[in-house]
Amino acid sequence: MTAAVRADRPVEVPSGLVHSGAGAAQGQAAAAVDRLPWEELLTSALLGTDRRPPTSCEAPGPAGAPAALLDAAASHTVRQRAGLLPAVPEARPESAAPDPRPPLPEAARHRLAHLLAGRAASPGGGRRGTTPDLTELIPQWLAIANRRGFRAPAALLPPLLDAARARTDLRPAALAFAGPRGLWLAGLNPEWKFALRGSASGSLRPDTTDPEVVRRLWEEGLFAERIALLDAVRAQDPPAALALLASTWPTERAEDRLMFLDSLRSGLQDADEPFLEQALSDRSRNVRATAAELLSALPASAFAGRMAARATSCVNPDRTGGAAAIAVEAPHECDPGMQRDGVVAVPPTGRGERSWWLGQLVESTPLDVWEQQFGGRPAQDIVALPVADDWAGELHAAWRRAAVRQRNSSWGRALLGAPSAPPASSPGAASIAERSQLLAILPELERADWTAAFIAAHGLSDAFQLLGVCAVPWSGALGRAVVDALDIARDGGSYPWSFSGVMGLAERCLEPAEAERLEVLTAVPDEQEGASPGAGGYWSEAFQRLVSTLRLRAAMEAELLG
Known part of the structure; x- marks a missing residue:
């Protein structure tokens, strides 16, 4: 027309x-x-x-x-177009706070851009090949950059915040690296609002400098905001945090009381005892149990004394025979006093009542009490004593829980047993999961040495959980033990994908200097009789990827040295 x-x-x-x-x-x-x-x-x-x-x-x-x-x-x-009125301009945002940290070296800046671009383009599942996983290198790069104290490049803040939005495990290190400019930028984009939140619970970063703001947020805020506020106040002024919690405690819902009480684990101290004692009379069983658990971690508390008196009336030196031993007489009832102190009267299905009550008493007793009870013997000697009437399993299991709760490395060491001994012969026949919990309370180097000895004796099949609690990067002894075990599995024709988890840990945790020693393992081995078909090619790819990743990590560290 x-x-x-x-x-x-x-x-x-x-x-x-x-x-x-x-x-x-x-x-x-x-x-x-x-x-x-x-x-x-x-x-x-x-x-x-x-x-x-x-x-x-x-x-x-x-x-x-x-x-x-x-x-x-x-x-x-x-x-319509001619009649539009011009929009009223909003106030320009204030400038970001200055960041005095030095800028990244140019090579490190290019490396970060490459890692972030590789994250966005990373492929899905399937055979990994020999290419390093750039996504898994980002946390390590950030850790080194933060240790060196560098400032994030402004142009890379958007992809960095996008990466942190997609992976919660990246957020602490990414936000530390992003600094004040990253927080300023996050305030301008709703997709990055997680950066403005002060805790994993998802609450906004609370302002604890104004008492009126604190009071209003505590009384009117969302639950997640109140949890974050309690954590923030407790970090600065523990008595004020307890007073804040006590001010509304009777009116809180049971599930909220439980979460508030659980937040006291961080920085638990003797001054928390009066409040926790009151919580022992709470109408919620879960709240009572949590209060009892927290009080048991305070060896000087009245609660710990009451539980110790009950436990030592049940577990004593056996004086009926000539050799030293342990006699056990489990409780015959769960009286009201025990129930008030958090002892759960009804056992789970399949558990006997008396053994259930005994375990709760022993795990809540300070471990130092047992050294006095058995004539000053150290933990190593006590756990080696024979236990009468087949009570050893229940007693050792309760001691393991107590060692983890009280973070007592002497008892943890004794209950772990020798790394070369099979689990069935260790004190109480501890599972791998229980051993990893005990291992976590030992000093870092001792953890690594114990795990290395365990791998040398038993291989890698049961070692994944143990490796997960070892400090990174692995010590030389632990790294060599892992590599030697992988080499043995390769030569034995084992399925390489059975060790993919350990391989992934090795890529992140081995010292980069191990690359040279691993080079010889990148060749495709001769296929042996009885070996898994194609296993040699998979092993070769896995070791090539491991070597490439270690060399890439070495280059990253060198670039961040400037």
Whole structure:
């Protein structure tokens, strides 16, 4: 459709468009269509002028209706655009706080850009091949950069925040590296609001400097905000945090009381005892149990003394024979006093009542009590004593829980047993999961040495959980033990994918200097009789990837040295 503008009539938006070749009547009808509401024009356009002609005013005949409708729509569009008012500009955001840290070396900046780009382009599942996993290198790069105290490049803050949004495990290190400019930028993009949150619970970073703000947030805030506020106040002023919690404690829901109480684990101290003692009388069983667990971690508490008195009446030196041994007489009832102190009266399915009660008493007793009870013997000697009437398993299991709860490395060491001994011959036949918990309370180097000896004796099949609690990077002895065990598994024709978890840990935890020693393992081994078909090729790929990753980590560290 074409239209010509008459020279003797200026173009005016309110009067509509002028139709070429139209008579006076048709022009008047078109002008009438121009005055129709936009909604009616839209309805006619969607349904068609044949089915829904614009009938609310005098309109042209059927032949001219489509053209008039289109001209009217054009007029409306021009009027709407011409009638827009300019938006009121918002206040410009304040500048980001200065970041005094030095900038990254140029090579390190390029490396970070490459890692972040590789994260966005990382492939899905399937065979990994020999290429290092760039996604898994980002946490290590950030850890080194933060130790060196570098400032994040401004241009890489958006992809860095995107990476932290996608992976919660990256957030602490990524936000530390992003610094004040990262927080400033996060305030301008709702997709990065996680950066403005002060805890894993998802609450906004609380302001604890204004008492009125603290009071209002505690009384009116969302639960996650209140948890974060309690954590923040407790970090600065523990008595004030307890007073805040006590101010609304009776009116809180049971599930909220449990979460608030659990937050006291961080920085637990003797001053928390009066509040925890009151919580022992709570109407919620879970709250009572948590209060009892926290009090048992305070050896000087009255609760620990009561539990020790009960436990030592049940577990004593056996004086009936000539050799030193342990006699056990489990409780015959769970009286109201025991229940008030958090002892659960009804055991789980399959557990006897007396053994269930005994275990709860022993795990809540300070471990130093047993050294006094058995004539000053050290933990190593006590756990080696024979236990009468087949109570050894229950007693040692309770001691293991107590060692983990009280973080007592002497008892943890004694209950772990020798790393070369099979689990069935260790004190209480501890599982790998229980051993890893005990291992976690030992000093870092001792953890590594014990795990290395365990791997040398038993291989890697049961070592994954143990490796997970060892400090990173692995010590030389632990790294060599892992590599030697992988070499043995490779030579034995084992399935390489059975060790993929350990391989992944090795890529992140081995010292980069181990790459040279591993080079010889990258060749495809001869396929032995009975070996898994194609296993040699998989092993070769896995070791090539491991070597490439270690060399890439070495390059990353060198670049961050400047």
